[in-house]
Amino acid sequence: MSQENIPSEDSGDTPPTWLAANWFVERRGEQVRKLEEVAALVKQQTTGATDDVSGDLLNDFSEALKGIEVVVRKFGDLNRRYRPADDDEIRSLSERLDSIISMFSLRTVVENSRRLDIDDQQLNEHNSQLVDHNSRLDDRSSRLVDHASRLEDHNSQFDHQDSRLVLLERWRDGSVSFQLPADIPLMEMPPKPAVFYGRDELVESIVERLCSNDNCHIPVLGPGGIGKTTLAAAVINDERIAAKFGANRFFVNCEKVTNCDELAGKIAPGLHLHPNTNPRQAVSAHLASFKCAFLVLDNAETLLDSEDRDAVENWPGTVAQNSHVSVMITMRGTNPPGPVRWADICRLPLPPLSLSSTRQIWPDTTSSIDDNLDTLLGMLDGMPLAVRLMATVDPAATPSQLIQWYEEEKTSLLGINGDTHLTSLEVSIRLSLNSRIMVKHPEAVNMLPILCILPDGMLRSSITDAFTSMSSPKTNSLILERSGLAIREKDRIRCLAPVREFILQNHSPMPLYLADIRLFFMQITDQVGKLGHKRSAEAIEQLCAEFANITSILKHFWIERSTVDIALDSRTALTEATIQLSEFSIFFTFGDCSDLLRRSAQQLDVEGDHANAAKCIKTLGHHLESRYEYSHALERFEEARTRYRRIGDRHGAAQCTQSIGNVLHRQKKNADAFSSLQEARTEFSALGDRLGTAQSSKRIGEVLYSQARYPEATVSLREARSEFQASRDPIGAPQSAKVLGSAKTSTGMPVPA
Template sequence: MVLAGGESRQNATMTYENIKLATPTAPRVFTGRDNLVTEGVEMLCKKGQAHLAILGAGGMGKTSLALHVMEHADVRKKFQEKRYFLPCEVLPDAPSLIQGLLQILKISISEGKDGYEILESYLQSSQEPILLVLDNFETPWYSSENQKAIQNLIEKIHDQGKVSIILTMRGGKAVGDIEWDKLGGKSGLPPLTLRAAREAFLSISPATKESEELDALLNELDCMPLAVFLMAQLSKRLPLEVLIKNWAKSKTDMLRNENQDSRLTSMNTSIDLSLNMLASQESGSIRILPLLAYLPNGVPFWTLNLPQLSPDIGNDLEMTILAMIDSGLIYEESTSLRMLSPIREYVQTKYPVTQHHLDQISSFYVQLLQNLPQSKLEAQDILEVHTANISTIFTETAPQQGHLEAIYCFSKFTKFYPQTLPILEKALTQEWNGEQQEHINIRFLKARIMQWMGYHKQAILEIQKIETTVGDAKSRRRYLPNEAQDGWKTEAEILAKCDKEMGVIYYRQSEYSQAVEKFTDAKTQFENIGNELGVADCLHKLGEIHCIQSQYSQAVEKLTDARTQFDKIGDHRGATQCLQRLGDLHSMKNEYSQAVEKLTNARTLFEKIGDQLGAAQCLGSLGHIHYMRGEYPQAIEKLTDAKIQFEKIGDQLGAAQCLRSLGDVHYMQGEYPRAMEKLTNAKIQFEKIGHQLGAAQCLRSLGDVHYMQGEYPRAMEKLTDARSQFEKIGDQLGAAQCLTRLGNIHYDQGEYPQAMEKFTDARTQFEKIGNQLWAACCLQSLGDTHYMQCEYPEAIEKLTNAKNLFEKIGNQNRAAECLESLDYIQLKLSMSPTL
């Protein structure tokens, strides 16, 4: 249908049939654009005359949106039968545009008059409002040799008082000097939200099930409508796992509807149209296109950073970028240049990035990481918009010696740990100047990140690899001269660090006996080599474990010794952390006045040495004390202030923990909707930064909220999921606590055998990890369950044992509860001897 060849465009005939055959219908599956449809309809119906521009990349659903606006009931009511759709992709210049308009308006040309004159006369004389939808207007605009004629025509139509226009066009700029109302914002039509993309995919392929894998695939497609549509069509014939595998291998080559190669049925064909448009307007852009396609984040603050990323672009950089935006290949989002994922993937195959580009990109990011501001929050904000680019350049290229310091800088930000791990994995494949020692440093760092993210088994494997490396070195060293052996005098220190890190991993998994063993061994080794800092660190950790196990006297002894050791070597931060832990210990013993005193002092000392993180943690602990004392307004105030402090310094983990604690405060006040909101948001934040433990704790608290509202099935679901997550990351304490809560739900519903099973299993787990407090609570619950089943001897036995255990660990309140229950049973037995 496109007019070409030797035939004159002016003399060619565009028939009504040609136009109608090129006109699509409004698609049945249309999601995520309701607000834009409403906006467009209101503009058309509330004004006497409206001119709408729907802009953006090819495949963004511009035509679909225009058709749905055009077919809306309110638009039909206003324009009646005078709604006309013109597919401009078959109209390459102004004369053919005129001819196409005459055809859809069903106007014949009188003898002696030309088409323009008749069209102008018709539009001027119309007494009824007319709506013209000019679809894919980039074809005549960019292919015409006389662009001015196109502009004059559209502006003349615009000036007709009864005519409203909907213009769809690739790129970010509409034609002419007309004040267009843009649907979708400055940068054009945005991609679909994940929810809308999922809904569209499942509408096309209803046999596919919702899953994390589907969402991941849709995100890989950047939720681009055409890509989603074509992938969904394929999913009717191929399983999702095959599509995911093929996307990783074939990318956009697979996004086509059978053997058709039109802009609506082939992703590559659609992108090629934009590439051809760009090549005809700005051939020099090909030099920068590979670089932009390589960067998943695009170029943040592009006017500042792009000249540094590619200093050899030339002086006409801005004009080149504007031409690329006009082609629809890239778009401007805030101050960043971005390219949608399917476009990126195709451009990379057609115009692959060169080694020169890669060197420029890596040099830019090395300098960026080495010159970050001292404020961690400011530095994090700068890096936030570059993280995918940093991950890509340091994992897909071979890191060089000069990159290592930059990688270490990036690894200081907990928020970016998920992106840091693959970078460190890549770094372990390289040879460094420090040889094995550098690999050991990288593995230690990798293990710490893994245990922070809850990957405890993988972290243990990393530590074991370090131990193997040192062991192999020892074997080789026996055959070396004495002077060569001296280079490995740090072996003992490395092995001590391995034991300490293993202790931390066991501690995070609530495996306290193994943790104590490792910390004790590490402490002994540090003492043998004279590493006083290592000794103090181990004492500190041993003190924390004693706290958790309710062994308060041993905890005080270890933490006091650690604080003395830190003071001795001048480590003020370590000493203050011990004071902070002593404050937490008083809080656990319900000695709140002493706890407040120590935490307040610790907070002051942290502020004095400039440790904002430690100060914020103390503030959060003070908020927790208010919570434990039932002083909820003060708790909310302190926790909110702590959350603000954490956010200010960029500690997303601390902020999420405060949000979770705020949810718990609302829960205790019976404000369940607010508790749900806070806990749900906290869970999202924990998941965002990869902190699986925090997310599992939020799930557990959400289960508690459902339980308190009598929503037992939902509570069971949340607590079961939480238990699975705790078990997955190796947190036996959290898993056992979920078991206890599940037992409570069975108990409340009178399901006593199931409750007994849960309480018994939980008690076994608590005893295994040495948590006497929770083990005693399970004994108490077992006693109550026996009582409810009239099993009085068993109830007396369990409650007596629970009372004794509570007294042993100093929890007089719970001991009194057990004694009260025992007295009640004895009274009941004395009144009814037959029992």
């Protein structure tokens, strides 16, 4: 420590000795305080040190501090005089402290150097670890670069899609100077139908109406499977529609949509609307912002059949109010939503396809064709869905095989391709059958199986007379139309054949209503007795119009008769109606009663009514003869004659013999015909049947005339004319006279007036 500022006695200063001592003590006290601070630092830095140098340094420093404390206490006593020896003692302690501080500084430098060496060693170790880590990072970076390259390749594949949406948005906002192709829609659409026949004129009319008007609303109505969705797809994909509406064409499948918000929610994503907006308001406003737009709501009956019907009806009405938005709706039934002013071009439900159209569909779907194709297509009744499903049941199966399978399994055969309304006919029918309107009207459900027995449906004007036991039959018929289970054709209501097959297979008619409908149609067969009278034309017209229905009703009755006990009067009425209808069919060569007659003969045999069974077989022979099936007709006449002879009915047997002679004459087997007819005439004469005798004589005369045996023919024909006149037959006598005149002309004899 420096001593230059310490006052001494030799100096010129004259302060008292005790003041000099106090000054010295104060100065040394200050140094001691500094040393105490240094000591605290030294203790902190050397805490935990174990080397000898650090320990000795601390010991010396401690002893020096103790010496200083003694000196301080000594000089702190004011009654003690200052002595020079004391100054030496202080100087000695000061030098000792200087030495300790120097040693401490050196020790600090050495220790710091040692610590730096350790830090350098640790740093080198860390650097080595970092080098290894960097090497591994380089490997990972290389792999990441490879991944990034592959991701870039993938992203490039989707860039055109992202850019398409971006460009659409920019084009909509007017921020690009060009436009995308106008026919790129904003929403996914069904493809243009690959197979489409029978509706070309209707598509043309719809497209023309849409293109020539700023605002046009088209309803496409009809039963399930009739081709409504296909028609809508054909319209929205038409080039002229794409040219006018461009990207603003929206096709929305409403299947499984149960309320208006869900409907608007299906449209909103295609318009890129914010998900938190009110979908109804946003979609309506956005559509209104377009220069023109075309919205198609497919399968809308699901929506209209929901509890939200009021809102569903109002919202399309709101959209349709825009002068630049056109709407097309496809739905089952007959009544589109009310608030929209629908165009009259499609107000009537779509009709079934014609046979010629379904013929065109078939080869485009399958290559299997044979002579029974028209029969198969007739069984499908022009329903496009049924035709398409039937064609895909088995591509290798012929129409003849498919007819056999369909007769065995009915509509279940048309459900093997899937379980949706577009892939299964039964699913499609059940959708209509389980609709809310059908559930709310159980009497309409009860009317349906009755209507399904009638292939030609029922005159709307006759519904009340036919369903005498049903309340509100006209209302129930309207319900069936609105559900899409029945269609209206001119003045009739009927169900398509596939629907009839499904309903009759799964739902039994109510006995009360079945009795009503049987009575109604069986009474029509009584019109056969009016033929030849004043109202013959009216009777013929009614019988022809209802022939298929009467045949179906009678056939259904015969089937039921084979399973349940029926009252005698009902059985008698059924047998008489069957014979009457068959005689009408034979006389006018109208319709086909062969299956009805075979079924009735079989059941009558089971019941033991052999006389009427023989009569049905004989009538079947006449029916086959009228259809020029002579060989089969002969078999039936011979079978009937055998039956009549077995039960002892000579008259019935004679009639069969006469019929056999007639057929043989038609086959130009005149010798056999002459023999049979002579046998018949003999038998009729013996039985006293003048009309039968006259008929046989007339036929014999015709056979002789065809053999150019004119004199013999003249004799036989005169006998026939006399017998006809005696029996007052209004037809036989003139016919005999006509043939007689021809015979006389051939022989040169005068013909009497």
